Amino acid sequence: MLSDAERQRFAAIADVLIPEAEGMPSASQADVPTTWLDVALTHRPDLTAGLLQALTVAGDLPPAEAIDLLNTDHIPAFEALGTLLAGAYYMNPEIKRLIGYPGQVATPPKDDTDTYFDLLENVLERGQVYRDAPAEASS
């Protein structure tokens, strides 16, 4: 897992990419650097190397400069960081609640044919839309 310094560097970058805005908390306010990043990494260990590379490239640069550098010259590493960051953010149940996303949950199907039969009658009235084909090939 990340060292304290790497985690702080990640948090600084994360809060520029996901700031507090539009009624939504920042990445740090959503506990991404302290909790959810680690959860995300357990599911995507293949992104660990890219994340660490991104944090190494970022070094002590100001976060905005680090992001520009990564997005220009180190795209795979930036994509690893971005994938983990966004994925971790939306794994937080409170964030899901705020965006109105229940997650992919069991929803038994209910017949909704009565909501569209009126439109389907028009399709039937327009009639056949395929070409009849000969039973035998021409050659």
Next chain:
Amino acid sequence: MPVTINQSLDLPDVADVLVVGAGASGSVAVKALAESGFSVVCLEQGDWTPPSAFAGDKPEWELVKQKQWHPNPNVRAGAADYPVDTSESDVNPLMYSGVGGSTILYAAHWTRFLPSDFRVRTMDGIADDWPFDYAELQPFYERMDREMGVSGLGDNPAYPEGEGYPLPPLPIGKIGRKAAEGMDKLGWHWWPGANSIPSREYRHRPSCLRYGTCLTGCPAGAKASTDITHWHAALEAGARLVTGARVREITVDDRGLASGALYIDRNGTERRQKAAVVIVAGNGIGTPRLLQLSTSNLFPDGLANSSGLVGKNLMMHPYGAVVGTYDEPLDSWLGPAGQSIESMQFYETDTSRGFVRGAKWNVMPSGGPLGMRVGYGGGPIDESWGVNFHRNVKATLGRSFEWGIIAEDLPDESNRVVLDPTLVDGDGIAAPKLIYKSSENTSKLIDFHVDRAREAHEAAGAVSTSETRLMRDCGWHLLGTARMGNDPATSVIDQWGRAHDVPNLFVIDGSAFVTSSGVNPTATIMALALRSVEHLIATRRDQLVSSSSAR
């Protein structure tokens, strides 16, 4: 992830029939043969994948679907996967290695060919006709509808009359209703989508639970993947399944008849399975790869390849899509995914459009918040991050859906599967390489259809649209690389799947396709497999077999 279900393997020294591949077509063959009393051995390079392994009902779903459950084997890179060189291909092939094959990860759109699909040469003057017509395959389609448990609505004016589906349609949801409103304004055809997903309990399978994660496996165990629909019955009937078995060669005797196969087991040991008849069902890439690997003095250019067409005419259905965003909540994370509704309005040829053939359209949901993000790096930071990170999700999540466009891919010998000169799989066997370019006809077709799909969204009230004219990760449909036909000079197999050159060798997967149609092919692959294997069963007394396979 995939697990191994141990089973007691009591393999016959010589099987009546050896089937290579436990996917859509192989499953049909094994079940039918075993239930008819044949001794059947199936060699499958992958493993079982129980529903509990899928991530669709877990919080990490959107993260792991980009890697562990990605349909591109080069991305997924699982133990059972083989790599594919795509450096000269416009499209990446998508597939799954395991019991059930790619039905594990398919979207379960259950769509038949149209009558004109069997008569492309006769009606449109291009490509070739199939050796039979729609009416010949219709009874097999209807039987496969019942075997798979298809949910749908009959009387679709896009198809000839026939038996209705065994189950009522799944909900089209708010996205389907919204899309239908647009089609209605334009006077265009639409119909509730048919899906091989049960809308209610069916043959001991539970009903769909609308997770909307069909493309990464069904955690409810509802979707009709053939591990569920066929394999349990096949094993009960006595079929033998060897998982973790990667076939590297179909062997032949001195008369040029297939005598069995050599395979590498999970421990890396090479083994031989002898058989009287061999059926290859490895998909449109795996099958030509295996035939090309099976060289011998009698077949120096690969097995069943006197026509030179093994591996050629690869068709992969280039896929375009238009996503519309609406200013109202549509719950567009709800399944099935699966197709909500479909349209055949522009399926048939209209030469005034500047191209031939057409495409089926399908409405699909758009998933969760990560699913709405396109890429992470390389673009302007402000477009995807910062305050727009939040704005984009709020504008699109639950309010967007896709009109997908399955473009008919015409056969072209320059589009092909070859053995890669350097790339190998985990067992050191030459990997396939794809050489594939989307054609000018396809480009014009997709341009036309994308423009119409945008109009469909606009008519439905979309506030914005975005489009993809050729999705790179779209090669679900691997077709045409061992085509059937009546002439051995221009085809690899006959209309029953029997190789012209090797009369006890059969190919029954999508490789057999003469043309690709513009629809999802699994219903046709399985109906075709059933037709072929039932003919094999009916003509068993006349079947030539290898002398070296005699017991």
